Amino acid sequence: MPYRPANFYDADLKIWRGDRVKHYFDPHLSxxxxxxxxxxRHPQLIAQISAxxxxxxxxxxxxxxxxxxxxxxxxxxxxxxxxxxxxxxxxxxxxxxxxxxxxxxxxxxxxxxxxxxxxxxxxxxxxxxxxxxxxxxxxxxxxxxxxxxxxxxxxxxxxxxxxxxxxxxxxxxxxxxxxxxxxxxxxxxxxxxxxxxxxxxxxxxxxxxxSRQILAASYCLTTSDVQYTHSTLDWITGLLTTITSGVFSTKRIVADNVFDPAFFMRLVEEYKITWIIQAPSHMAMMTNSLAFQTADLSSLRYYLFGGSRASLETQHRIRSRLSRDCLHFAYGFTELGAMASINLHFDEKPNSVGRLVSGVKLKIICEQGESLGPDEVGEVCIHNGQHWAGYYGNPEETHKMRDPQMWFHSGDLGYVDDDGFLYIVERKKDMLKYQNIMYYPNDIERVISEMPEVAEVCVFGVWDQINGDEAAAAVVKKQGSDLKVQDIVDYVAEHIEAKYKQLNGGAIIVEDLVRSPNGKTNRMATKAFFLETKISN
The missing domain is CATH 3.40.50.12780 (ANL, N-terminal domain)
Structure with a gap:
């Protein structure tokens, strides 16, 4: 049975928490x-295949x-x-x-x-x-x-x-x-x-x-599972997969090539992979691949993704090719060293990152540091009760990330609904201001991603001395699409009434978004490429 997180809410302290930690191994063992x-214990089982x-x-x-x-x-x-x-x-x-x-x-x-x-x-x-x-x-x-x-x-x-x-x-x-x-x-x-x-x-x-916290939500793994992630050991998901494969005696498939969506889907079919954790950028590349419509993904039982946001359209496309409801958004950050929440209720809560895993507490705070209640937007703070040595050799940044009460300050803006489901609205530093009105790039990204011809999108602010942050977009179109820039601008105008959320800064169509080494969309670098393109044109 898949792990089913439950949440509990303390209305006086305005703190949510997951289940108590269960110790499946001696807690003193490393x-x-x-x-x-x-x-x-299982010497003859296949541990790893390099494809x-x-x-x-x-x-x-x-x-x-x-x-x-x-x-x-x-x-x-x-x-x-x-x-x-x-x-x-x-x-x-x-x-x-x-x-x-x-x-x-x-x-x-x-x-x-x-x-x-x-x-x-x-x-x-x-x-x-x-x-x-x-x-x-x-x-x-x-x-x-x-x-x-x-x-x-x-x-x-x-x-x-x-x-x-x-x-x-x-x-x-x-x-x-x-x-x-x-x-x-x-x-x-x-x-x-x-x-x-x-x-x-x-x-x-x-x-x-x-910490044993890195194993939370993975106790469903057994010797019959076949794991894969394209993430290398410099990413928390690569570390998670390496650890869980060793702890739960699974078979792991590895590959040392550049991510190729068609190659990956062949791996799932050939090795009957049951468990994957993937970057949203790779999900978008899959759905934009010609091989996607004929790929056999029926062996998958756990399809986790995280690190950044995947559009609902991409999630719907992926789910349409799966034989069971197993696509789940997992939320966390490297400093936490584990997942904080996981959404196992897509149909009821499609935009949520889910409920807290065991051993985790959460609060939402305002600018003044006070805790907020349900449905109030503020910074997401996580407490896992585990020791953290901080950023190696950087005590100043360490203190900014984790306060003396051991709360991690994620830098993400979000809220928790009445059912205990967490929603991430935007990165705190990504908020934009147009004519003194604050807005989130994701509000516009969500609309653009609904266009059938769009594979991926990144929205950012372009500074104007009169208006402030004018929204602009870099868009990856689907293979074979004849999408034009004006189509994107017009679509936003038709689906968003607010003037400050229009693509007042323009749009460009790109082959791919600029990404950080771990696969996340780099909003600042994509914006820089947009500005260079505009100047050269």
Missing amino acids: IGEIIFQEMR TENTILTRDELHANSMKVASYMRSLGLLQSDVVGLIGRNTTHMSAVAYACFFNGIAFHSLNISYERSTIEKLFDITKPRLIFCDGDEFEKVRAATASLDVKIITMRNHPTDSISIDEVLATPIEENFQPARLVQGNDQTLAILCSSGTTGIPKAVTITN
């Missing part, structure tokens, strides 16, 4: 200790590889206070590297492969990893970026002649009587370090604790 034990490198690993083989990598780290004298760097695709042995870090109680700092040298240099200068695992494709860039650090670099694929290959590491003998390390700081210890989205500058190094 994530690494749980995975170590569970991998020994691009054509490899198959049983859980026994993956377990052995993980211990070999962990033994290699131990031979170098790495301590739990050290950091391991990762910057690679979902290759055959990336899971073994992650599990090795978990077994040793060493946090890894994972960066996206698309980061330029200067960003890599700044981020790794914060955590100063002793060891870095990267793809050979990025080897020269990573070596140049870390020239000032005392670091060994190991390549995961396409190995340059002067690099240490992962195969050399896997030749390391497993330490005699190998056991996972007990964590010096217990489960308050940092498990991994990911990166913030970076839409407002250099990404921050976000610590993720060994």
Whole structure:
């Protein structure tokens, strides 16, 4: 049975909370200790198939590889206070590297492969990893970026002649009587370090604790499930999939290619994938693919998406191809290290991100910091009761994100209805003002996305010295569509009465929206591209 979150509301404190946490494992065990034990329980089950490198690993083989990598780290004298760097695709042995870090109680700092040298240099200068695992494709860039650090670099694929290959590491003998390390700081210890989205500058190094909270809403997984995500380990969904596959003994499909919607849909059909977590941008690409109408997605039982908003039109298209009601919007943010809510009631609450998962509390606050009641819009604040080490090496930003009472300030504006369902209205910083009237870009995006010819849309404000923020749009049209800019402007005029929500700043049609490395639409960068296009024309 799928997980069914329930909400409870304290009318005096104006706080919502999910169910109490149930402990399915000894609460004192670390994530690494749980995975170590569970991998020994089902040694002959297939743990992972790489669809691009054509490899198959049983859980026994993956377990052995993980211990070999962990033994290699131990031979170098790495301590739990050290950091391991990762910057690679979902290759055959990336899971073994992650599990090795978990077994040793060493946090890894994972960066996206698309980061330029200067960003890599700044981020790794914060955590100063002793060891870095990267793809050979990025080897020269990573070596140049870390020239000032005392670091060994190991390549995961396409190995340059002067690099240490992962195969050399896997030749390391497993330490005699190998056991996972007990964590010096217990489960308050940092498990991994990911990166913030970076839409407002250099990404921050976000610590993720060994909290069991990351497993919330995943206890429905069994050994019969087949998991897939295209997200790499620098994204919370990539980390979530890597952990849950180890904990619940599922079969995981991986691929190290650029996301291709037709290829992905073939994977679902060929491997009978049952569980996926996906970025809304990939959902839009799927529905805009010629293969979508004939794809067999009937094996899917859990289809989760999050990270940003998917239009209702895209959700309806996806649902039309599924054999069961399993498309669910999950809400959370990297700093939380887990899902905060999940919507399992699309038909009744199609615009909601759902109810809180177990172990989570929520409040909505106004500008003055006071809690608001149902149906009142304010900033969404989340409390999970877990330790958080903050942004690595950045106490100032840490204090902005989490207050002394341990509430995370999400920066999202939203409200909770009388049934306990959370709705996200917009990012706080994305609010626009036209002639002193505030409005949300999503109000216009929602209308444009209803156009049958539209695949994706991003709305932003273009500054005018008289009017303020004039709404403008970048639109991706469906394949084969003859959509024109004027059609978009006219459609908005016909469906929105308010003058301040018209496309007073204009519109352009683009091949794709500008995205951050984790796949989210980058509103600021898309706006910059819009302005450049307007100037050049």
